[in-house]
Amino acid sequence: xxxxxxxxxxxxxxxxxxxxxxxxxxxxxxxxxxxxxxxxxxxxxxxxxxxxxxxxxxxxxxxxxxxxxxxxxxxxxxxxxxxxxxxxxxxxxxxxxxxxxxxxxxxxxxxxxxxxxxxxxxxxxxxxxxxxxxxxxxxxxxxxxxxxxxxxxxxxxxxxxxxxxxxxxxxxxxxxxxxxxxxxxxxxxxxxxxxxxxxxxxxxxxxxxxxxxxxxxxxxxxxxxxxxxxxxxxxxxxxxxxxxxxxxxxxxxxxxxxxxxxxxxxxxxxxxxxxx
Amino acid sequence: xxxxxxxxxxxxxxxxxxxxxxxxxxxxxxxxxxxxxxxxxxxxxxxxxxxxxxxxxxxxxxxxxxxxxxxxxxxxxxxxxxxxxxxxxxxxxxxxxxxxxxxxxxxxxxxxxxxxxxxxxxxxxxxxxxxxxxxxxxxxxxxxxxxxxxxxxxxxxxxxxxxxxxxxxxxxxxxxxxxxxxxxxxxxxxxxxxxxxxxxxxxxxxxxxxxxxxxxxxxxxxxxxxxxxxxxxxxxxxxxxxxxxxxxxxxxxxxxxxxxxxxxxxxxxxxxxxx
Numbered sequence: 001x002x003x004x005x006x007x008x009x010x011x012x013x014x015x016x017x018x019x020x021x022x023x024x025x026x027x028x029x030x031x032x033x034x035x036x037x038x039x040x041x042x043x044x045x046x047x048x049x050x051x052x053x054x055x056x057x058x059x060x061x062x063x064x065x066x067x068x069x070x071x072x073x074x075x076x077x078x079x080x081x082x083x084x085x086x087x088x089x090x091x092x093x094x095x096x097x098x099x100x101x102x103x104x105x106x107x108x109x110x111x112x113x114x115x116x117x118x119x120x121x122x123x124x125x126x127x128x129x130x131x132x133x134x135x136x137x138x139x140x141x142x143x144x145x146x147x148x149x150x151x152x153x154x155x156x157x158x159x160x161x162x163x164x165x166x167x168x169x170x171x172x173x174x175x176x177x178x179x180x181x182x183x184x185x186x187x188x189x190x191x192x193x194x195x196x197x198x199x200x201x202x203x204x205x206x207x208x209x210x211x212x213x214x215x216x217x218x219x220x221x222x223x224x225x226x227x228x229x230x231x232x233x234x235x236x237x238x239x240x241x242x243x244x245x246x247x248x249x250x251x252x253x254x255x256x257x258x259x260x261x262x263x264x265x266x267x268x269x270x271x272x273x274x275x276x
Numbered sequence: 277x278x279x280x281x282x283x284x285x286x287x288x289x290x291x292x293x294x295x296x297x298x299x300x301x302x303x304x305x306x307x308x309x310x311x312x313x314x315x316x317x318x319x320x321x322x323x324x325x326x327x328x329x330x331x332x333x334x335x336x337x338x339x340x341x342x343x344x345x346x347x348x349x350x351x352x353x354x355x356x357x358x359x360x361x362x363x364x365x366x367x368x369x370x371x372x373x374x375x376x377x378x379x380x381x382x383x384x385x386x387x388x389x390x391x392x393x394x395x396x397x398x399x400x401x402x403x404x405x406x407x408x409x410x411x412x413x414x415x416x417x418x419x420x421x422x423x424x425x426x427x428x429x430x431x432x433x434x435x436x437x438x439x440x441x442x443x444x445x446x447x448x449x450x451x452x453x454x455x456x457x458x459x460x461x462x463x464x465x466x467x468x469x470x471x472x473x474x475x476x477x478x479x480x481x482x483x484x485x486x487x488x489x490x491x492x493x494x495x496x497x498x499x500x501x502x503x504x505x506x507x508x509x510x511x512x513x514x515x516x517x518x519x520x521x522x523x524x525x526x527x528x529x530x531x532x533x534x535x536x537x538x539x540x541x542x543x544x545x546x547x548x549x550x551x
Contacts, residue, residue, distance in 0.1 A: 062390045065551045088392040096383020102314040114306030115391035117299050119292050143317065160389065163288055 013076075015040045015199045016061060021070035023056050030056040033070065038201055038216075040166075043193060045214030046203045047248065052220040054094070054203040058171050061201070062092045065188030075166040086114070091160030091198075095171040099155045101145035105136055108144060108159055110174040116163035130158040133195065134188055154188055161192060168192070170202040174209060186213050207244040217244075221252040238241055303393035308399020312408055318408065320410070326416040329364040333357065333420055336484075341368055346485055357426045358518070359483030361417045362503060364444055365410040368530040369449035370474050373457030374466045380549045381463070396543035401548045402454060403447035403498035410446030411439060421514075429516040437524070444531045445506040449477075450539040458545035482521075483507050505530045 014037030023031040031053040038044045045115045046054045057142045059065035061074055063083040075089035092098075099108050118126055131137045134154040144152060153173060160168060173189070186209070192194040192198055204210050210217050211231045219227040219234070225235055228249065235242040238250055293299060315322065333356065341352040379385040388398050421428050429435075456473065460466050478496060481487075481503040487495050498504050509527035512520035520527060 030309055059551065063385065064389055064547070084392050084394070087390055090390065092386070093392040094383045094386045096381075096386065098383050098387040100310065100314070100384055102317060103310060107310065107313050110389075111306050111310045114302050114309070115388065115393050116288070117302060117392070118288060119294070122292075237324075 013077075014038050014073075016044075016072075016074050016201060018057075018061075018072040019056070019070055021060060022068050022158075023053075023060060023065065024068045029223050031060070034220075034223075034225045036218060036225060036228070038167075038199060040199050041193065041197050042215040043189065043213055045210040045217045046201065046220055047205060047207070047210045047217055047244075048220035049205060049252065054220055055171060055247065056223075057220070058092075058169050058201070058203060059242050062090060062169055063087055088163070089166045091163070091165035091168040092242045093153075093156045093160050093168070093170040093173055094201075095175060097152070097199040098153050099144045099147075099159065101143065104141050104143055104157050105131065105158075106140045106145075108155060109162060112159045112162045118163060126162055129209075130162050133161075134158040134189060148181065149177050150184055153177065153181070153185050156191065157188060161196070161198065164196055165198065167199045167201065170200065172203055172205070174204070174206065182209070189213065207248065211244050219248065219251045225250045279454075290377070300394065300397050303391075303397040306393070306399055306402045307388065308404035308408070311402070311405030315409070315412075317411060322412050322416075325364070325368055325413060328367060329360045329417045330420055332360045332363065333424060337424075339471060340385075340484075346489070348434075353424060354426055354515055355486075355511075356484060357417070357421045357424075357428075358514045359481075359507050361414060361442070361480075361514065362445060362507045362510055363478055363483055364413045364417055365445050365506070366449050366477060366503060368409050368413055368429075368472065369406050369446045370453045370470060372402060372450035372456075374463055374470065375455035376402070376454055376457050376549065377461065377463050377466055383499040386550050389547060394543070395546045396539060399451060399454060399542045400447075401540050403451050403535075406450035407443035408444040410442045414438065416441050416477060427516040428514060429518065434513045438510060441506060441513065441527070441531070444528070445502075445534055448502055448506075448535040448538060451535065451542050454542045455538060455545055458542070458548050461549065477501060477503050481507060502531060502534050 016036065016038035018034055020035055021031060022029065022033050024248055034053075034057060042084075046057065048054050056065065056147040060067050060079060061072055062262065063086050066080060073261050074086045077085040077089065079086050085106045096260050099105075100111070104129060105112070109130060113123045113127060128137075129139075131140055134157055136151065136158065139147065139151060144155060147155065155171075157168075157170075171190070174185050177185065189200060189202075190213070193200055202213070203208075214231065216228065217234060218225050229237075231244060234247045235244060238246050294302065333353070337353050337356045338362070340346065340356070343352070346352055346355065376385065418428060453470075455471060457466055460469055476497075478484075480497045481501045482498060483503060487498045487504065490498060505522065505527040508520050508522050509524055509531075512518045512524055
């Protein structure tokens, strides 16, 4: 992993900590000995081209996929030995559609409230608060199939925070959104962190998203975590006028837009379609 | 912590959590309630599903009723009605796997899988919603049966018994379908195998003819087919003066045991869909 940067406090445990986390699929090593520390309350961005291992890492941290080797702790719990504890303390906004279009926004939130065992007396209050925070109060009783992509994303964030998780994972949260909706999602993510102190880990392949939204960034390339640091720091390492694109090109030796398999393209487009 | 502007949102304290059993039931209900609400928003599916039993009773039943000696000396339509009821439950339940693959493709399933709900609670939630679908099918088949002059029993005990058998049968076959989905993983493959599985389950059972008419090997297959016990129970409970071949206790015990086994298997396999 990259050297500790200036803001590191050695005694503060990372709320997400991985040690040589590795996942192989047959001969392919999707994630190669990644050691990462995410600090409480930060917005941490994982950037990398499609196929770099971002989704594999998120799947392991959210207990959907067991690691091949290495360890990971999230919110103080081991993802292999205490998966139920991990799940109770995290929220997850998948890249794909996670709000049910055949239900209303309120019903979708009620599903989450029940799954996360929000006490019945608190359900209505929490749902109202989540709707308010995501500016969806007026849409509560409408079927989600009629929502815009940006509204669906905000509803999905509301769903994933109803139990106020310590850590929120967001996989490509603004893929398929127009610039205005994208900016609105960023504002709401910041709001969420400001109000609740939630630690947020997002994946993105949008450099401006990483630059504007994230406190620190990790650059994944071919399954390896190549660089970690604040956007300013990473850029400064390359040169005075460098952009994150330059950082990315330096790390990977490629442009971000050229990578990706048929499967990735299909997934991205399917997701974009579902959200537009 | 004191300067939080959103007091309504706070981590759920351990002390506020319900007892494990209540929590489990809440999570089962979360899955089932979502399905039932969806049916409430668009009930047209229930009506289209009602067409199939109507066709079997009105077309197949009317013709086969002319053939003597199928129904143990009774009226064939009386014999057929519980079989068609069981069939409509089977056909509705067997679609659950493809619905779950669809949910996985969308991403909705991931949301359930990252929640703290035990996998068995998620499986049972699907099974419970399948039971609700099955029961709504039953209302329609009962209506058809009455219209066709079939002597249906309306004793409350019998109705409750039919509801119980339909609920368990729906749970059993929807969970079976879920397991198949976890194995084949894609809609295309499921479509292929779904047909291949549904027909033998239906025809190698006592649903539309008594197993006494079968050659010995097929009779053995039928005796190992849960649908046979479902139909046997329904025959005793749905019809006025109906009787069970195996005994209601045996029917119920077999269906419950198979369902429990399938739920245990499905709970282990379910995470495969999202990994």
